[in-house]
Amino acid sequence: MSRIRRLLIAACAGLVLSSTLAVSASAIESYTPYSYDRWGEAVPSQVGYTAEYFVTGDDIDKDSGSSIGSLSNPSDMYISADDLMYIVDTGNNRIVVTDLDFNLIATIDTFNLDNAEGLEDFDPESDSGYFSETLKSPTGIFVDQYSGDIYIADTENSRVLKTDIDGNVSRVVTRPTNSLYSSDLTFNPSKVCVDKAGNIYVVVRSVTKGAVMYDDEGEFLGFYGANRVEATAEVILNAFVNTFRTEEQRSRVTNSTPVGFSNFDIDDEGFIYTVTESTTTTTDLVKKLSPEGENILSSLGVDDVTWGDEPPTYYSIYSQSSSLIDIDIGDNGEMNILDFAHGRVFQYDKLGNLMFIVGGSGEQLGLFRTVTAIESRGDKIYVADGRKNSITVFERTTFGEIVTNATNLYNDGYYAESYEPWLTVIKYDGNYRRAYIGVGNALLSNKQYKEAMDYFEISISRARYNRAFEGYRDELLEQYFTPAIIIIIVLLLAWWIYKLLVKNGTIKPRKRKGGA
């Protein structure tokens, strides 16, 4: 008896030991990496990016001995085409320019407005903000990849500066004088972006009609890419009641306005992506805009994506829903979306499939307190934290490399080529649903229907399973159609002969049991 007990205790001890070992082996990240399964439930996952190091202002250009001092609430970043990192140091009213290893290139804090266009109608006395030689709480930056011009959203000075790296301003973009821009709206540009044609787009927090759009001469063109109003019960009721209201009554009812988007990015093809920071709506949180300002993600079939975290099912009053504040388009069109509420980076492929969730809130490396901006270049992601005043650098892991490779092959239609990478992904992370779909599609394109069905069943992908099943059934039919028909004909013949014999009286018919 005691022997059995001793054995049991030893077994238990072994179990406990092995489980703690397993935990310590996987706890390389300072948070539990997770992903979402088919049912929208969080499942443990592998990380696609791991935090390598973080950089504070004091780390920048430490070697030369002349430190630039710490950053203060960095609120935007931009990596230009020539691999320079522009950091908007909001609290210190300057722009810090470094290379991608954070060696200082320049700091831009004073500007020369002597040759600036766009100020002809203004008076230096009464509009001193427009003529200021310094920045006042800038929050947005953009660098034109063709001309190299730097655009700075100088928020408190109510202007957007177009400048070179030495601070020579060539244009100042100011508040539109057009009556389309309502006179009760303030003009505090927070983010700026420029398209291939040189049109300037400015996000203004108080404007909900979309980005304020200027041409390359600084002429106000209108608004671009407004979000839709979410169809809540109240909005629908209002629209219904409005049909019975008179014009006068209608004018008294406050119109339902959409939530204005909060940030954007432009990809290499010139498409503008927007994100909307809203915890209450789910409409148009992430958009890819056509030149007409329409969302083309929905025409790609990316309609039912939950951007950011899935809404919590339990304890919903204790947990915040995601609040998306920045977007960055990576080299392969993947979307890196920054969630302010939990300090997480959500990476989606170009078709809106969730690839990785990275980061979290906390003090350790890879966790954040108040994320403000995200940028990526190659296999690195840079995330700025406005409270820690630092920039954290994430690097793609081996697993991330394989998934990215497989995803790119898959999205470009090379199903067969993506077979091996997806299989490797499954080896790393058995919870990675897209890998099963990838393997299934590769098998399907290779006409291995039965195997494809298995993979589609694991990934709970009904439409694809249906396609594989159709192929499998056709295969079976081709194989067994002739023998089946022969058997049926033989049986019919036998029945016919039996009837004939009964009719002739050669054999007696079997009596049916209990007939009426």
Next chain:
Amino acid sequence: MLDLTQGQFVKHVVMHPFEGFEDLRWKKAGSMKIAVAIVFLLFFQQLAYSRMYGFQYYSDYDKLFNIIPYIFKSWGLFIMYVVANWAMCTLFDGEGTMKNIFINTAYSLIPYICGYLIGTVLSHFLIQDEYIFIQAFEIIGLAWTVVLFISGMKAVHQFSFGKTLLLILLTLVAMLAMLFLLILLLTLFQQILIFIFTIYTELSYRLRV
């Protein structure tokens, strides 16, 4: 005439929607055993429908399996219907006994069960584009059951058609009332349980101090 065994009567009733139940009543040929077997079959049909349907059409959340909902959906609802119907028919001078109501209701469920079982089997051989064939079986089964059901209720209580419909409607209302009372009862019991548990906790703390 109509010298059928109890088993053969089942077929007769199902195949003759308008006279079958009258004959059944006249010959007193309903079998409780067969009726119970049918309700068991209903239970298995419900199970098969949500767990064994062809994957290309439908698959249930599979991380969790609970048998109680299936028991309720078959046996629970059936018993509730029989009791509610019997209770209502006594108010309407219906002639059905609890046993006859049980038998007639069970017999009328046969086409529904068969239609859906055939659909479940077919769902393993057809693709999504051919769903219409499955749907046909399911709809025909359901419609047939509705006809049998009304005719069965009409025969067991010897009502006119309109009165039968009214009775069925009232039965549904009675079922709702029963459900409401059941839930009320459950919540009350829960409250009592919590109350007793609180007293127990309180006492155990006092005793410890």
